[in-house]
Amino acid sequence: xxxxxxxxxxxxxxxxxxxxxxxxxxxxxxxxxxxxxxxxxxxxxxxxxxxxxxxxxxxxxxxxxxxxxxxxxxxxxxxxxxxxxxxxxxxxxxxxxxxxxxxxxxxxxxxxxxxxxxxxxxxxxxxxxxxxxxxxxxxxxxxxxxxxxxxxxxxxxxxxxxxxxxxxxxxxxxxxxxxxxxxxxxxxxxxxxxxxxxxxxxxxxxxxxxxxxxxxxxxxxxxxxxxxxxxxxxxxxxxxxxxxxxxxxxxxxxxxxxxxxxxxxxxxxxxxxxxxxxxxxxxxxxxxxxxxxxxxxxxxxxxxxxxxxxxxxxxxxxxxxxxxxxxxxxxxxxxxxxxxxxxxxxxxxxxxxxxxxxxxxxxxxxxxxxxxxxxxxxxxxxxxxx
Amino acid sequence: xxxxxxxxxxxxxxxxxxxxxxxxxxxxxxxxxxxxxxxxxxxxxxxxxxxxxxxxxxxxxxxxxxxxxxxxxxxxxxxxxxxxxxxxxxxxxxxxxxxxxxxxxxxxxxxxxxxxxxxxxxxxxxxxxxxxxxxxxxxxxxxxxxxxxxxxxxxxxxxxxxxxxxxxxxxxxxxxxxxxxxxxxxxxxxxxxxxxxxxxxxxxxxxxxxxxxxxxxxxxxxxxxxxxxxxxxxxxxxxxxxxxxxxxxxxxxxxxxxxxxxxxxxxxxxxxxxxxxxxxxxxxxxxxxxxxxxxxxxxxxxxxxxxxxxxxxxxxxxxxxxxxxxxxxxxxxxxxxxxxxxxxxxxxxxxxxxxx
Numbered sequence: 001x002x003x004x005x006x007x008x009x010x011x012x013x014x015x016x017x018x019x020x021x022x023x024x025x026x027x028x029x030x031x032x033x034x035x036x037x038x039x040x041x042x043x044x045x046x047x048x049x050x051x052x053x054x055x056x057x058x059x060x061x062x063x064x065x066x067x068x069x070x071x072x073x074x075x076x077x078x079x080x081x082x083x084x085x086x087x088x089x090x091x092x093x094x095x096x097x098x099x100x101x102x103x104x105x106x107x108x109x110x111x112x113x114x115x116x117x118x119x120x121x122x123x124x125x126x127x128x129x130x131x132x133x134x135x136x137x138x139x140x141x142x143x144x145x146x147x148x149x150x151x152x153x154x155x156x157x158x159x160x161x162x163x164x165x166x167x168x169x170x171x172x173x174x175x176x177x178x179x180x181x182x183x184x185x186x187x188x189x190x191x192x193x194x195x196x197x198x199x200x201x202x203x204x205x206x207x208x209x210x211x212x213x214x215x216x217x218x219x220x221x222x223x224x225x226x227x228x229x230x231x232x233x234x235x236x237x238x239x240x241x242x243x244x245x246x247x248x249x250x251x252x253x254x255x256x257x258x259x260x261x262x263x264x265x266x267x268x269x270x271x272x273x274x275x276x277x278x279x280x281x282x283x284x285x286x287x288x289x290x291x292x293x294x295x296x297x298x299x300x301x302x303x304x305x306x307x308x309x310x311x312x313x314x315x316x317x318x319x320x321x322x323x324x325x326x327x328x329x330x331x332x333x334x335x336x337x338x339x340x341x342x343x344x345x346x347x348x349x350x351x352x353x354x355x356x357x358x359x360x361x362x363x364x365x366x367x368x369x370x371x372x373x374x375x376x377x378x379x380x381x382x383x384x385x386x
Numbered sequence: 387x388x389x390x391x392x393x394x395x396x397x398x399x400x401x402x403x404x405x406x407x408x409x410x411x412x413x414x415x416x417x418x419x420x421x422x423x424x425x426x427x428x429x430x431x432x433x434x435x436x437x438x439x440x441x442x443x444x445x446x447x448x449x450x451x452x453x454x455x456x457x458x459x460x461x462x463x464x465x466x467x468x469x470x471x472x473x474x475x476x477x478x479x480x481x482x483x484x485x486x487x488x489x490x491x492x493x494x495x496x497x498x499x500x501x502x503x504x505x506x507x508x509x510x511x512x513x514x515x516x517x518x519x520x521x522x523x524x525x526x527x528x529x530x531x532x533x534x535x536x537x538x539x540x541x542x543x544x545x546x547x548x549x550x551x552x553x554x555x556x557x558x559x560x561x562x563x564x565x566x567x568x569x570x571x572x573x574x575x576x577x578x579x580x581x582x583x584x585x586x587x588x589x590x591x592x593x594x595x596x597x598x599x600x601x602x603x604x605x606x607x608x609x610x611x612x613x614x615x616x617x618x619x620x621x622x623x624x625x626x627x628x629x630x631x632x633x634x635x636x637x638x639x640x641x642x643x644x645x646x647x648x649x650x651x652x653x654x655x656x657x658x659x660x661x662x663x664x665x666x667x668x669x670x671x672x673x674x675x676x677x678x679x680x681x682x683x684x685x686x687x688x689x690x691x692x693x694x695x696x697x698x699x700x701x702x703x704x705x706x707x708x709x710x711x712x713x714x715x716x717x718x719x720x721x722x723x724x725x726x727x728x729x730x731x732x733x734x735x736x737x738x739x740x741x742x
Contacts (some may be wrong), residue, residue: 007631009404013440013673016671016673017530017674019537019542020537021387021622022444022446022447022533022536023446023499023538024533025448025519025533026533027634028446030387031450031452032452037519037520041510044519044527045672047638048517048670048672050517050522050524052520052522053631054631055724063727070520085399087401089400090399090519091402091405091470092470092471095404095468096461096467096468098400099457099469100454100455102454103450103454103455107451113448113449114448114450114451115448115516116445116471117471117475119473119563119565126448144399144400145400146398147594158473160473163415164402164406165418165438167419167420167430168419169417171414171417174402175402177402178401182398185602186396205652205654206654207653208473208652211475212566213660216566224549235473246695250655251409252655265638273657274652274653275654275711281420281421282421300565300567301560301561303601303625304727305729308651310619342598342629343629370603373630
């Protein structure tokens with residue numbers, strides 16, 4: 001990129017975005033010295049509309065996904081400025097040597113502007129011209145950072161911090177992320193689906209990564225036995241001024257009671273919502289019979305609007321190499337791939353075909369945990385009463 | 387760590403074990419509890435009694451390589467060269483030695499000038515998409531609006547006394563690349579003009595795919611090689627423009643912003659909730675969108691005033707009722723608030739229970 005500055009740009013709108021206490025993205029953009037993008041961004045503020053148009057199909061050798069083409073409708077300012085999507089390491093843990101190297105490669109070949117991280121869970125590198133793409137891709141790949149997750153394919157998978165730094169992780173989210181990324185790497189790198197698909201792993205029902213709304217396939221850690229109580233620690237919380245009765249009052253099913261000395265639990269009433277555990281992390285912990293709930297259909301966008309994903313398998317144990325879940329996901333992908341309309345997410349296909357048909361086709365049993373309540377109409381399709 | 391299971395001849399991703407600091411490797415899966423020491427600083431303690439301090443830092447969504455190097459310098463100096471990020475564009479320094487926490491925070495303030503906070507019952511970092519900066523479909527500029535909100539709510543990033551955590555998300559169009567529906571406050575850019583059909587561009591697209599992509603069947607073929615859009619059926623979702631460049635729908639005069647409230651993804655208490663419409667349309671007013679900021683402030687302040695402890699925005703509204711929410715905030719309830727799309731019926735009230 002040209003780093004020379006012939007004449008300082010006048011950017012009154014962008015300057016206004018630099019004012020204030022919160023660090024500004026415009027300041028970062030200006031630091032890169034990526035003059036054409038600064039000019040184009042200012043132009044958008046003047047015109048109140050974007051100047052980017054379809055970039056068409058832009059790829060690097062051997063990989064179908066991973067590059068988002070961007071071409072501007074103001075080629076006099078900036079012609080092409082594509083985005084690279086890189087698979088981020090599990091749980092977003094980095095060593096500085098890698099980050100430094102990525103920044104160095106990106107600065108040398110492209111704008112230098114980085115986005116940590118894209119909302120799909122990838123490293124997003126912004127602003128590369130078409131001719132620089134192949135050498136940059138080769139350098140990044142050599143460093144160990146692979147491409148994928150754009151277009152109608154499996155997006156880069158994502159996981160919460162999990163057992164690396166959280167006491168509530170009921171599943172090994174980092175290992176799942178690594179193992180499933182390797183297993184489904186073909187689907188991440190080559191677009192072949194009707195639309196995008198996302199898989200996210202969250203260690204507990206707090207769902208810090210938003211898997212249930214932000215992923216088509218959500219794997220959320222949970223447990224089946226009673227949560228564990230350290231009565232001494234509960235008393236310590238009470239002594240320190242925590243209103244333990246108020247914590248109990250917020251329990252959605254009234255499963256816990258506090259008599260001033262002992263916290264009693266009715267395990268059969270507990271729905272594992274995490275509220276009391278969040279309030280008293282030193283005293284309460286998830287039980288030992290740990291696994292995950294597998295949910296399907298979540299998304300914020302698509303043909304039919306936002307869905308919160310719904311339960312397919314209420315509880316499954318997850319131990320390496322996770323064959324059962326991998327096979328189930330592969331079966332769901334195949335089912336969707338064969339039937340999905342253009343831009344139809346997997347949840348929408350299930351809605352169009354019916355949940356019963358989906359369960360039959362992928363070979364899963366119907367269980368009451370899959371519904372809030374049974375149907376209220378007597379219109380059965382295809383012998384569902386049998 | 388995990389072995390290559392399907393050899394593609396290339397990397398996939400580096401083993402996560404190489405990315406974890408030694409104290410985390412030693413205590414992987416053996417954490418016992420955590421506490422929030424002060425805004426932005428967490429301490430996790432393992433079964434073995436070892437502790438790790440997390441310093442959470444808010445940062446801009448886009449960063450320059452120069453900043454990346456400064457961040458790395460600090461991680462090398464205080465964290466043995468390890469660091470992590472969160473799914474909300476935040477940065478986390480993982481400090482093994484307590485002695486390093488204060489000097490690290492002092493350096494973050496001095497060198498990076500980034501805020502330390504966003505833990506517990508505070509405003510968390512704002513999720514954003516790329517907007518006008520680098521996208522073809524936006525109706526507004528999410529990073530710009532997020533910056534304006536950050537300025538208004540700057541102090542909320544360090545608060546500990548909000549009723550519950552406060553998550554905000556800003557996206558520039560209905561593509562929703564930023565979890566807006568799972569946020570307490572969601573800002574969504576909206577188009578309001580039927581796509582303009584450019585015949586010669588449409589002729590280059592796959593017309594059957596384009597027609598089938600429309601969720602409301604508003605697109606009809608127009609022989610020999612173009613399409614016609616029924617304005618009555620169009621809901622400005624923009625899918626046709628994503629499928630084919632021949633149907634652009636941006637309109638600088640009519641594009642704008644909508645505000646949504648009450649989303650939550652956690653399973654705590656009542657479970658996940660999708661955010662609901664509060665304000666259907668505010669015209670774009672760059673560079674600082676004062677009308678949007680004002681409305682968001684109104685809603686957040688009403689929540690802080692009225693919510694009980696531990697009530698997220700959506701839980702507060704569901705308790706006091708939506709009629710009271712509109713009354714308290716003074717936001718007008720309009721026909722746009724009543725759902726008329728696919729899953730509308732469960733949102734229409736079918737009881738005689740009201741709050742007056």
